[in-house]
Amino acid sequence: QTWSPQDGLRSRLRRRPIWLLREAVPPEVAEAVVAAASASGGRLFNRDADSVDGAPTDEIVxxxxxxxxxxxxxxxxxxLYRVQSVFERVNAYVKVQLRCPACLVCTSLLRKYGAEVSSRSGIGVHFDEKALATAIVSLDAQxxxxxxxxxxPSAARRSRRLVHMEQGDLVLHSYDLLHGVEVRRGARHSLIMWVSSDAAACESHSLAWKLRDARRGTVHAQYQLGRAQIFREAPGGASMGWRWLKRAAQLGHEGAxxxxxxxxxxxxxxxxxRRWWVKAFRG
Known part of the structure; x- marks a missing residue:
């Protein structure tokens, strides 16, 4: 199914907000970005293994x-010249939407999908666990x-929706939203931007905002922080990680x-x- 702003998905997302800004980037700018990325005949695109599925990334950092x-x-x-104006637009937008004056685009990739231009037809649903929020600009005409x-918005596949995006449209979503890409025909280029809470957190890879949200009772922050501590990706230790995970499970997080x-x-x-699995199944 296709999602549009009128469908009320945001209300069903609970703590998983998503915003759609039409024509955030002028079509001529979007086309110029794709042309600049493609001018090298594909040489600018990396083929490293992706952290989500291990397939070639087909991305430009x-x-x-x-x-x-x-x-x-x-x-x-x-x-790089073409995308800087996009970064400026997105920085201004996220500061307002996230009510975060220090927020900024920290890392950005340009990706291509579809058999016409790439060996990659999509990427499975996942969380962007290292970003406070993610901004995505569609660079091609729909x-x-x-x-x-x-x-x-949930662990259930039946909740999955396709977001209708025209060229230059921007989607901004929080770190607790599962998302992915599937291109069945044609070619799609997208500009992906991971947002950090401030410049210091961006440079140091700090996830202080996740600890802050976990302490405030945000269940997905508790879940992600717990996993990071269990797998030694964040300070605190495995025992503390399991406590966060249990707290998220008690508050209804299906993954936890x-x-x-x-x-x-x-x-x-x-x-x-068995009791926990039944709770997860019932949602």
């Missing part, structure tokens, strides 16, 4: 930790491809309930494991 990619390759210069950005059920099973508490 434009901004990392708040710094533009060094123009070692002269073919990058026109592209009639050039079939498919696009998908959002999924599934994971905590596995923990109970590993500890030999099969009845408790």
């Amino acid at each position: 434009l901004l990392r930790d708040g710094r533009l990619t060094p123009t070692i390759n002269v073919e990058m210069a026109p592209l 009639q050039n491809y079939v498919g696009g950005l998908m959002v999924q 309930q599934l994971n905590f059920g596995l923990r109970e099973m590993e500890q030999g508490r099969l009845h408790e494991a």
Whole structure:
């Protein structure tokens, strides 16, 4: 199914807000960005393994930790010139929408999807766990491809919706929204921007905002923080991570309930494991 702002998805997302800004980027700017990215015949696109699915990324890193990619390759210069005006527009927008005067675009990628231009037809639904929020600009006319950005407000696949985006439209969503891309025909280019809470957090990769939200009772922050501590990706230790995960499970987070059920099973508490899995299934 296709989602549009009139469908009321935002209200069903509870703590998973999503905003859609039409014509955030003029079509001629979007076209110029795609042309600059494609001028090299594809040489600018990286083929490294993606962290989500292991397939080639087919992406160009434009901004990392708040710094533009060094123009070692002269073919990058026109592209970097074109995207800077987009970063400025998005920075202004996120400061208002997130009510966060210090927020800024920290890292940005340009990706392509579809058999006409890439070996990648999409990417499975996932969370952007290192970003406070994610901004995505569609760079192609909608009639050039079939498919696009998908959002999924719950663990249930039936909640998945396709977001209708025209060229230059911007979607901004919070870190607790499952999302992915599926392009069944044609070619789609998108500019992806990961937003950080401030310049210092961007440069240091700090997730202080996640700890703040967890303490305030945001269940997905508790879930992500717990997982990060369990897997030694954040300070605090595994025991603290399991406490956060249990708290999120108690507050109804389906992913936390599934994971905590596995923990109970590993500890030999099969009845408790089954209880958590039933809760997760019932949503």
